[in-house]
Structures are given as C-alpha cells and as structure tokens.
C-alpha cells in the first residue's frame with residue numbers, strides 16, 4: 165500500500181498474527197503491509213496467513229539471494245539454507261558457465277546463479293507443471309530455458325558432457341518424516357517437492373548416478389542434503405565416479421555434497 169495503515173492497525177495485525185502462532189509477527193506484518201495494494205487486499209492477506217498459508221504464498225514472492233522470486237500457490241518456497249549451495253556453486257563457476265538446475269521449483273536457484281555469474285547459460289527442469297510455469301515467469305528475463313519432465317529426460321542431448329555447474333535441491337525428506345514437517349510445508353507444498361522415499365535419497369541418487377554423462381570435464385555437481393544424509397550422499401557420488409567433497413554451514417543449517425568430474 166502506498167501509505168502505511170495507522171499504527172494501531174499495524175499493531176492489531178501483529179497481535180492477530182502472533183495469536184495465530186506466527187513467531188516473527190512484526191516482520192510479517194511489515195511485509196504484508198508493504199505488499200498489499202489496498203486495505204481490503206491487506207485484510208484478505210492477513211486472513212490467509214492466519215489460516216496457515218506460508219507467508220511467501222500469501223505475499224506471492226520470496227526473498228532469495230537478495231532477489232524477489234515469485235512463488236505461486238502450490239510451488240515449493242525457496243529456503244534460506246539453499247543460498248549456501250548457490251554460494252558454493254558461484255565460487256566454482258567460470259565466466260560463460262553452462263548451468264543446469266534440476267528440480268528447479270520456482271527457478272530461484274537458477275535465477276540467483278544467473279544474477280551472480282558472468283554470462284551463464286541456464287537450463288532448468290521440474291516435473292511439476294505448476295513449478296515449471298512459475299520458473300518460466302521468474303527466468304523469462306534471464307534467457308534461461310525451462311523444461312518439464314523427469315530429471316535429465318527433457319534436457320537437449322547436446323548438453324551432454326558440456327555442463328559446468330549442475331545444481332539440484334531435489335526432494336530429500338524421508339517419507340516417514342513428512343508428518344513431522346511444519347504445516348506450511350506438509351499441507352501447502354506438494355508432496356513431490358518433499359518426499360525423497362524411505363531414506364530421503366531416492367531422487368538424489370538418481371540425480372547423482374546420471375550426472376557424469378552431463379558434466380563437462382572438471383564440471384561440478386552440487387546437491388543439497390542434510391548432515392545426517394551426507395555420508396550416504398557421498399557414497400553415491402563416489403559410486404558415480406565423481407570426486408566428493410562435503411561443505412556445510414552451521415549458521416544456515418545447510419549441507420551440500422559436491423562431486424567433481426575429474427579430467428583424467
């Protein structure tokens with residue numbers, strides 16, 4: 165809204181959000197006020213947040229690596245911890261890098277890499293049509309290509325052996341742990357974005373197994389995982405013939421496993 169609501173209504177919103185269990189009620193209230201176009205819009209947004217929708221779905225956007233990424237209803241909300249993987253990828257990329265973002269969701273990771281790297285060529289894939297639509301919107305201005313399908317299947321074969329940076333934040337929650345997620349994720353994000361099978365690594369293992377076919381010599385695969393899953397992820401990377409390395413951030417509660425294709 166162009167003008168802030170009177171202080172008392174801002175404090176009413178804070179109180180309403182706090183009563184609904186929003187831990188960061190002040191921050192959320194400020195974001196809702198600055199995003200709403202009219203008072204009626206603001207009231208509807210507060211109602212949707214109180215009903216349990218993720219803040220980013222109510223706002224229609226998420227901040228990721230300093231970019232405002234549109235997040236449509238039913239599309240996975242990019243997490244702050246994933247910014248760690250982007251930093252690792254950016255440190256490994258050369259100018260003009262060919263970048264693939266598998267399981268791209270909203271396209272946040274690809275958008276952040278294109279914004280950070282010098283002249284990157286981006287290809288992004290997701291299996292969920294809603295995510296593909298959302299990613300196409302977010303990546304339209306970058307010249308990136310977005311494909312719909314299962315992991316590598318929709319990528320042009322001409323990319324084989326040419327990918328410098330392959331990032332994947334695939335679903336990695338063990339099926340039995342999905343019930344323990346907060347309702348924002350459990351109820352409002354699609355199962356296909358979360359469920360990684362019995363040990364959480366079903367999709368991640370498929371990403372790793374096929375990576376050597378697509379990576380350029382010296383190309384790197386970077387997958388997001390959890391600290392608990394890191395050892396098994398490293399095993400899969402080693403089995404695929406890539407040189408593994410684990411990187412982590414306590415601050416962001418983030419773990420990345422990096423696999424490099426050796427030139428020899």
Ligand SMILES: C[S@@+](CC[C@H](N)C(=O)[O-])C[C@H]1O[C@@H](n2cnc3c(N)ncnc32)[C@H](O)[C@@H]1O
Pocket residue numbers: 240241242243246266267268269270271272273289290291292295313314315332333334335336356357358367
């Ligand atoms: C955890 S979300 C991550 C989304 C995005 N990378 C991010 O960080 O915001 C996982 C994404 O993987 C997609 N996905 C799941 N299985 C897939 C598959 N077999 N092929 C392509 N995408 C898949 C889901 O639709 C979802 O968008």
